[in-house]
Amino acid sequence: xxxxxxxxxxxxxxxxxxxxxxxxxxxxxxxxxxxxxxxxxxxxxxxxxxxxxxxxxxxxxxxxxxxxxxxxxxxxxxxxxxxxxxxxxxxxxxxxxxxxxxxxxxxxxxxxxxxxxxxxxxxxxxxxxxxxxxxxxxxxxxxxxxxxxxxxxxxxxxxxxxxxxxxxxxxxxxxxxxxxxxxxxxxxxxxxxxxxxxxxxxxxxxxxxxxxxx
Numbered sequence: 001x002x003x004x005x006x007x008x009x010x011x012x013x014x015x016x017x018x019x020x021x022x023x024x025x026x027x028x029x030x031x032x033x034x035x036x037x038x039x040x041x042x043x044x045x046x047x048x049x050x051x052x053x054x055x056x057x058x059x060x061x062x063x064x065x066x067x068x069x070x071x072x073x074x075x076x077x078x079x080x081x082x083x084x085x086x087x088x089x090x091x092x093x094x095x096x097x098x099x100x101x102x103x104x105x106x107x108x109x110x111x112x113x114x115x116x117x118x119x120x121x122x123x124x125x126x127x128x129x130x131x132x133x134x135x136x137x138x139x140x141x142x143x144x145x146x147x148x149x150x151x152x153x154x155x156x157x158x159x160x161x162x163x164x165x166x167x168x169x170x171x172x173x174x175x176x177x178x179x180x181x182x183x184x185x186x187x188x189x190x191x192x193x194x195x196x197x198x199x200x201x202x203x204x205x206x207x208x209x210x211x212x213x214x
Contacts, residue, residue, distance in 0.1 A: 014104075015205025018097040021090045022198045025123070026191060028087035029130075033187045035080050036134045040141065040180045043069050044168070047149075063149040070142035084131050091124040094197070105208060112204055119197040123190060130186040133178075140177045148174050 046065040098117035105113050148171050172179050 014097050014100050015201065015208070018094055018201045018205070019198065021093040021097065022194055022201065025087055025090040025094070025127075026194050028083045028090060029127070029187055029190055029194070031083035032080070032087060032131065032134065033184060035083060036138065036183070037180065039073050039076075039080075039138065043073060043141065045069070047168070059150050063146040066142075066146045066149060070146070074142070087127050087131070088124070091120060091127060094120040095124065101204065101208075105204070109204060109207060112200060116197060116200050116204065119193055119200065123193045123197065126186060126190045126193065130183055130190055133183040133186060137178050137180060137183055141180065144177055145171065148177075 043066065046062060046069065095117065098113060098120055101113045102110065102117065151174065169179070171177075
């Protein structure tokens with residue numbers, strides 16, 4: 001019974017808890033990024049080349065649609081707090097697990113535990129920056145883009161861009177806005193950090209389990 005209990009303790013101990021928290025953090029990053037881009041797609045759905053075009057009436061019509069959609073989407077703002085809270089809490093949990101390991105692992109493994117703690121601390125800081133950047137980009141789009149629509153971006157008979165993507169990039173540049181995909185770079189780096197921490201955590205879990213077995 002003692003051996004069986006010890007085996008359960010090794011399996012359901014800090015290693016498994018760390019792995020589950022890392023998985024929750026990765027899923028939360030994906031949910032936060034996906035929800036942000038879903039909101040942006042819904043906001044930009046009525047956008048057309050009339051936005052920033054030569055017809056003042058059409059520009060006003062598109063700008064009104066953007067403002068109405070921005071107000072409607074703001075009502076769903078509390079939903080984005082769920083992945084944010086899950087991400088922050090999961091990373092705080094990983095820090096606690098790393099501190100637990102620092103107190104219980106043998107001296108040869110302590111350097112790896114310190115490295116794991118540093119990775120999760122960096123991931124927490126990066127996650128905070130990523131979430132703030134997503135929110136900053138969203139606020140910029142909802143406030144400045146309708147105003148940019150009211151501006152004639154093709155004066156003096158200049159031709160409109162051939163694609164909606166080029167038109168959007170020109171609109172964002174005119175309004176001095178960060179493109180919606182800009183925060184994704186931080187999300188990719190964060191996922192890389194979490195995957196690296198997951199590999200180290202699995203190795204440390206396996207090593208400590210084998211050491212405790214003997």
